[in-house]
Amino acid sequence: MNTKGMLMLRIVVNDGVAVPGAGGVYSVLKDFEKMIGAYSSDPIEWIFILSGPFVQERDHVKVIQLPKLKSSKLYRLGFDFLWGRRFINQLDPDIYISFQNTATLGVHAKQFVYLHQPLNYVMDIHKFSFLNQRERKLAIYQRIFGPIINLLIRFANANVIVQTEWLKKILVKRNIQSSQKITVISPTVFVTNKKIRQRPDNFFYPATPMIYKNHRTLIDVCRILSEKGINSFRIFLTITEQDLRELSGAENIPFQIKCLGSIERSKVYKLMEESVLLFPSSIETFGLPLLEAKNMGTEIFSANIGPAREILENYDNVEFFEVGNSAQLAELMKSWLNKDIPIKFQQTDENIHEQPQNVADFLVKEGNNR
Numbered sequence: 225m226n227t228k229g230m231l232m233l234r235i236v237v238n239d240g241v242a243v244p245g246a247g248g249v250y251s252v253l254k255d256f257e258k259m260i261g262a263y264s265s266d267p268i269e270w271i272f273i274l275s276g277p278f279v280q281e282r283d284h285v286k287v288i289q290l291p292k293l294k295s296s297k298l299y300r301l302g303f304d305f306l307w308g309r310r311f312i313n314q315l316d317p318d319i320y321i322s323f324q325n326t327a328t329l330g331v332h333a334k335q336f337v338y339l340h341q342p343l344n345y346v347m348d349i350h351k352f353s354f355l356n357q358r359e360r361k362l363a364i365y366q367r368i369f370g371p372i373i374n375l376l377i378r379f380a381n382a383n384v385i386v387q388t389e390w391l392k393k394i395l396v397k398r399n400i401q402s403s404q405k406i407t408v409i410s411p412t413v414f415v416t417n418k419k420i421r422q423r424p425d426n427f428f429y430p431a432t433p434m435i436y437k438n439h440r441t442l443i444d445v446c447r448i449l450s451e452k453g454i455n456s457f458r459i460f461l462t463i464t465e466q467d468l469r470e471l472s473g474a475e476n477i478p479f480q481i482k483c484l485g486s487i488e489r490s491k492v493y494k495l496m497e498e499s500v501l502l503f504p505s506s507i508e509t510f511g512l513p514l515l516e517a518k519n520m521g522t523e524i525f526s527a528n529i530g531p532a533r534e535i536l537e538n539y540d541n542v543e544f545f546e547v548g549n550s551a552q553l554a555e556l557m558k559s560w561l562n563k564d565i566p567i568k569f570q571q572t573d574e575n576i577h578e579q580p581q582n583v584a585d586f587l588v589k590e591g592n593n594r
Contacts, residue, residue, distance in 0.1 A: 232267040233591045236315050236333070239323035240275045240293025240300065245486050247432035248512055252323060252340065253278060255412060259584035260285070268588065271315055293324075304328050304376055319591045321583075325373050327380035334594060335382045338583065342509040344370025345394045349506065350436065358435060358470070374400045385409055385583060387510040390530040410535075412582040413516050423567060427459045427525075427557065428499035430492050430513050433467035438504040438527070440471065444550035445557065446478035454558055458482055459502065460495055496522050500560060503527060506547045511535060518542075523567065525556050540568040 242253040257279050260270055264283070272279045272287045275294035281287050292299035303311070309330030312320055321336040322328060328335070343352070343366035352363035377384060377400055384406045386392050392406045431437040442459055449455070458480055461468065465483045469475065477483070484491075493516070501517040503526040514535045517524050521541065526532045528544040536542045543565065545552035559565045581589075 233319075233588065234269045234271065234315070234317045235319045235321070235587055235591060236271045236273065236312060236317040237321055237323065238273045238293075238312075238328070240273060240290055241324045242278065243275060243294060244278065248340070250278075251489070251512060252338070252411070256323070256583060259412065259582050263584065263588065266588075268591075271317070300324075300326075301372070318594055319587050321385075321587060322382075327376040327382035329376065329380050331380070334590060335380060336385055336587065336590075337377055337382045338385045339373070339377075339391065339395075340387060340509045341365070341370070341373065342391070342507050344373065345391060345398075345509075346507050352435075362435060374398070377401055381405075383407070385586070387411060388531050388534050390534055391509055407586065409581065409583055409586060411510060411512055411515060413512070413519055423560075423563065424499050425457045425561065426495070426499040427457060427502050428495045429459065429502040429504070430462045430495070431505060433463045433471055435471060436505060436507040437471075438506055438548060439463065439468055440474070441504040441548060441550045441553060442481065442502065443468075443472050443474050443478060445554045446480045448551060448554040449480075449558060450478070452558065454561060455480060457557070457561060460484055460499065462487055462492070492516075493520075496520055500525060500557075502553070503532065504545075504547070504553065505529070508532070523560070523565075525553060525560075 239253050242250045244250055268284060270285045273290055274287055275291045276289060277287060279285065279287050293303065304326045308328040312328060312331050317333045319336070320328070320331050320333045321338060323338045325337065325339055325341040327337050343362060347366065352359040352366050354360055354363045384395065384401050386395070386406060386408055387410055389408055392403070392408055395401050395406055396403045429442065439461065446459070459482065461481060461483050462485065463483055464485045465477055468477055468483055496517050497520060500523045501513060503511065503514060503524065505511065506527060506529060508529060508531045511531050514524065514526060514532055518536060518539050524536065524542040526536065526542060526544055527547045529547060543556050545556060
């Protein structure tokens with residue numbers, strides 16, 4: 225029986241792990257909510273399965289709350305392996321997409337997994353240890369949940385959406401999914417090139433408190449620059465001082481570092497306009513701040529990792545340093561403060577940031593072609 229009535233298309237979105245304060249995971253959800261606004265007058269129903277009321281309900285946009293998807297990993301595994309199929313199939317979707325990296329077995333609709341959990345795919349770079357208390361949670365995600373993610377994608381034969389060619393190549397090489405069933409769609413960012421063309425003495429690193437984000441590098445940078453008599457700068461972080469102490473093992477935080485804690489996205493964008501973006505992270509599937517800063521014309525000092533190279537290809541205002549090399553980053557910051565690195569005026573057409581296709585556009589197209 226067709227329960228859709230006059231609706232032509234029903235898309236079910238599963239994102240139970242996205243909650244406020246979760247960093248990029250929550251940003252993906254909120255950006256997707258903006259994308260579907262373009263279809264407000266179309267006969268499309270969007271049903272979100274979330275752990276809370278994090279998407280506004282309106283005509284053709286419904287929210288089903290399943291808090292245990294976030295609070296209980298066993299519940300979430302049971303959903304993906306066992307009973308989730310019944311729940312989803314009763315909703316009778318044309319398209320089903322999971323934004324939480326895992327496929328759901330037994331779904332009748334065409335299924336997509338938006339894959340943005342990188343840890344299992346960088347084990348050649350870093351294997352997190354169960355024996356190290358600070359790494360134990362990451363080791364669980366990398367070495368237990370990572371293989372589960374891959375198994376579910378294989379068994380469900382789900383289509384996969386990734387953010388970079390870098391990750392697509394890894395999935396194909398490891399026979400997790402065929403190239404034909406993997407689509408690369410870069411995130412859509414809702415900022416334009418409005419960088420104030422001046423030379424700020426501020427630096428900014430918006431990142432969640434994870435070990436692989438390498439906040440410790442910035443403490444070492446401050447020490448190196450202080451030893452050279454360079455102190456007239458500030459580094460703003462979006463973590464707390466307690467987070468920084470736990471991540472770095474440092475008892476004393478350099479006075480040049482200002483920990484803001486979690487801040488609103490509008491404040492993030494304002495700081496990007498007024499600062500040089502630092503990006504010492506060693507593990508990313510994409511690195512959304514890099515794209516946001518690029519679209520603003522912001523100067524960027526980034527660790528030399530595959531996703532960063534891909535995102536910043538042909539971008540003039542970037543300098544790379546080797547992962548964990550605080551001396552290289554300190555030298556870049558010194559050169560910037562001494563005005564030895566010129567500001568490159570990279571004027572762009574105002575429409576250059578428009579994506580030819582975002583995730584919502586892609587899903588609607590797939591649904592109409594079913």
